[in-house]
Amino acid sequence: MELIEQFQQAIVNGDADRGADLAEAMVTEAExxxxxxxxxxxxxxxxxxxRYETGEYFIPEMLRSADAVERSLAILEPYLFKRRHDQAGVVVMGTVKGDIHNIGKNIIISALRASGYEVHDLGVNVSTSKFINKVKEVDADLLLLSAFTTSTKPALVDVIKALEAEGLREKVKVVSGGASHSAELAGEVGVDGFASDVKSTLAVCRRLMDQRRE
Ligand code: B12
Structure with a gap:
């Protein structure tokens, strides 16, 4: 089995030690x-x-895998940074109020940092005012909102309304995504972009940054 497949298996098994060892091996020994x-x-x-949805895994197994993701991201990030080129843009990112899912958010943050973005991570259950204050403080180009369900729609709408009220809506491009989030929901909320995986998120961010530079 290739290193990357073994790594994936270690994460699925929630084996943080093995995941961390394999992460190290991938970046140091393999291309x-x-x-x-x-x-x-x-x-x-x-x-x-x-596996969680089919009842094969329960919350403890899932949290072990989440922990394995965290551990490997901590190992990987310094190596990913090495490949960093000119700063691609300033990003503020967080999971919206009422929502504590952070695995997808953390993966996106690592991918963005590896692609040269300066990312300010506000964590989970982030209030609208915290998003607004950070956008102002760092003069963000992009605001990325992680949200997992239709019940978080009011929180997303609240952020957009607050940006408008603060006169920031034209200054910062807003992208949303996250587990169970849909393009339809994103359209209803009125964000500038939506993506559902690492590759499409990087593409959307690049497109919006290009628009800003025009
Ligand atoms: C792990 C998990 C949990 C963990 C979270 C641990 C953690 N540290 O994050 C725990 C156990 C705590 C949890 C709790 C709950 N969960 Co939960 N959880 C999941 C699960 C199984 C996986 C989510 C995940 O991490 N996926 C893996 C990551 C990599 O994928 P992702 O989040 O989608 O992220 C990717 C993309 O979406 C995208 N992305 C992510 N963020 C962003 C942001 C932007 C801007 C962009 C562009 C892209 C992007 O890139 C990522 C990489 O590919 C999902 C089911 C599922 N299959 O999605 C349910 C799920 C999301 N949970 C759900 C629910 C209901 C809950 C709870 C309310 C209780 C419950 N019934 O379990 C609580 C929520 C509490 C709260 N207030 O938030 C529902 C949501 C249903 C809905 N449509 O509303 C789901 C779909 C399960 C289900 N079918 O019932 N959960």
């Missing part, structure tokens, strides 16, 4: 790209999510 590693993390968590 595995950051994109491939991020994709494999996302795929591993999709398997975990599927």
């Amino acid at each position: 595995v790209t950051p994109d491939e590693i991020m994709d494999s993390l996302a795929r591993a968590m999709e398997v975990v999510g599927g």
Whole structure:
């Protein structure tokens, strides 16, 4: 089995020590790209999510896998940064109020950092005012909102309304995404972009940054 497959398996099994060892090996010994590693993390968590939904995994197993993701991201990030080129843009990102899912958010943040973005991570259950204050403080180009369900729609709408009220809506491009989030929901909320995986998120961010530079 290739290193990357073993790595993916370790995450699915919630084996943080093995995941961390394999992450180290991938970046030091093998020519595995950051994109491939991020994709494999996302795929591993999709398997975990599927097992949870079919009743094969319960919350403890899922949290062990989430912990394994955290541990490997901590190992990977310094190596991913090495490949960093000119700053691609300033991003503020967080999971909206009422929502505590953070695995997908953390994967996206690592992928963005690896692609040269300066990312300010506000964590989970983030209030509208916290988003607004950070956008102002760092003069963000992009605001990325992670949200997992239709019940978080009011929180997303609230952020958009607050940006408008503060006169920031034209200054910052807003992208949403996250487990169970849909393009339809994003359209209703009125964000500038939506994406559902690492690759499409990077593409949307690049497109919006290009628009800003025009
Ligand atoms: C793990 C998990 C949990 C963990 C979270 C641990 C953690 N540290 O994050 C725990 C156990 C705590 C949990 C709690 C709950 N969960 Co939960 N959880 C999941 C599960 C199984 C996997 C989510 C995940 O991490 N996926 C893997 C990551 C990599 O995928 P992702 O989040 O989609 O992220 C990717 C993309 O969406 C995208 N992305 C992510 N964020 C962003 C942001 C932007 C801007 C962009 C562009 C892209 C992007 O990139 C990522 C990489 O590919 C899903 C089911 C599923 N299959 O999705 C349910 C799920 C999301 N949970 C659900 C629910 C209901 C809950 C709870 C309310 C209780 C419950 N019944 O379990 C609580 C919520 C509490 C709260 N207030 O938030 C529902 C939501 C249903 C809905 N449509 O509303 C789901 C779909 C399960 C289900 N079918 O019932 N959960």
